[in-house]
Amino acid sequence: MAKVFLAGAGPGDPELLTLKAARLLAGAEVVLHDSLVGSEVLRLIHPDAELIDVGKRCGQASTAQAEICRLLVESALTGKRVVRLKGGDPVIFGRLTEEMEALHQAGIAFEVVPGITAASAAAAALQASLTQRRVARSLHIITGHGAEHGLPVHNWAALAQAGGTLAIYMGSKYLPGLVEKLLSAGVSPELPVVAVEAASLPEQRVLRANLAQMPEAISRSAPSGPVLLLAGAALESI
Numbered sequence: 001m002a003k004v005f006l007a008g009a010g011p012g013d014p015e016l017l018t019l020k021a022a023r024l025l026a027g028a029e030v031v032l033h034d035s036l037v038g039s040e041v042l043r044l045i046h047p048d049a050e051l052i053d054v055g056k057r058c059g060q061a062s063t064a065q066a067e068i069c070r071l072l073v074e075s076a077l078t079g080k081r082v083v084r085l086k087g088g089d090p091v092i093f094g095r096l097t098e099e100m101e102a103l104h105q106a107g108i109a110f111e112v113v114p115g116i117t118a119a120s121a122a123a124a125a126l127q128a129s130l131t132q133r134r135v136a137r138s139l140h141i142i143t144g145h146g147a148e149h150g151l152p153v154h155n156w157a158a159l160a161q162a163g164g165t166l167a168i169y170m171g172s173k174y175l176p177g178l179v180e181k182l183l184s185a186g187v188s189p190e191l192p193v194v195a196v197e198a199a200s201l202p203e204q205r206v207l208r209a210n211l212a213q214m215p216e217a218i219s220r221s222a223p224s225g226p227v228l229l230l231a232g233a234a235l236e237s238i
């Protein structure tokens with residue numbers, strides 16, 4: 001049976017796909033993809049391949065994770081060349097564990113192919129370094145959306161104390177609560193925050209505000225695409 005590839009599609013710009021992912025897509029017979037995978041990336045898939053949209057977008061109808069796992073295993077058992085294509089890097093907020101477990105339990109071999117994550121694409125768009133010497137010695141990749149909805153539980157005090165750059169995925173919906181937690185933990189309301197919507201895509205938008213003002217700024221801008229928030233002193237002059 002052919003090996004399944006769990007591949008990263010990058011942030012949207014097809015030129016940010018790895019050569020390996022592009023080669024796999026060109027030769028795939030079945031591709032199960034997320035809704036965040038850009039249309040230009042989907043164009044690289046072999047025209048005869050079967051495309052299965054298993055999109056999961058916050059707040060919209062989506063395929064349940066168990067169903068995605070079932071489809072993945074079912075596709076692999078046909079013996080066809082299967083690629084599971086996930087937005088960004090599959091190892092970051094990609095529900096990779098569930099799918100690897102399903103494949104493992106079914107005795108199906110797989111390989112993970114990394115991709116460029118949204119935080120890297122957003123930083124590149126801003127021409128910002130997320131780990132500036134003497135300014136930001138750490139980078140914290142966090143989610144702003146709990147597994148059971150609502151704000152996730154983080155060690156807010158530890159994040160505040162570390163003083164590194166925060167890369168906040170899925171942060172728009174519960175941003176007021178998240179900002180409140182950071183402020184209560186001692187983070188300055190003046191901390192620079194930049195929101196990048198649809199990083200790397202032609203419709204990319206950038207919004208700058210301080211921590212206290214970002215929830216209001218985001219709600220006024222009413223983003224329709226995915227938003228990545230970067231916060232920290234490294235964003236000061238951006």
Ligand SMILES: C[S@@+](CC[C@H](N)C(=O)[O-])C[C@H]1O[C@@H](n2cnc3c(N)ncnc32)[C@H](O)[C@@H]1O
Pocket residue numbers: 011012036086087088089090091092093094116117118119121122168169170171196197198199200201226227228229
């Ligand atoms: C389920 S997570 C998937 C993250 C993905 N695995 C990655 O490595 O980028 C989805 C979140 O990633 C962020 N995201 C993904 N693509 C993005 C893009 N092109 N621009 C801005 N944020 C993006 C948003 O915060 C979005 O809500």
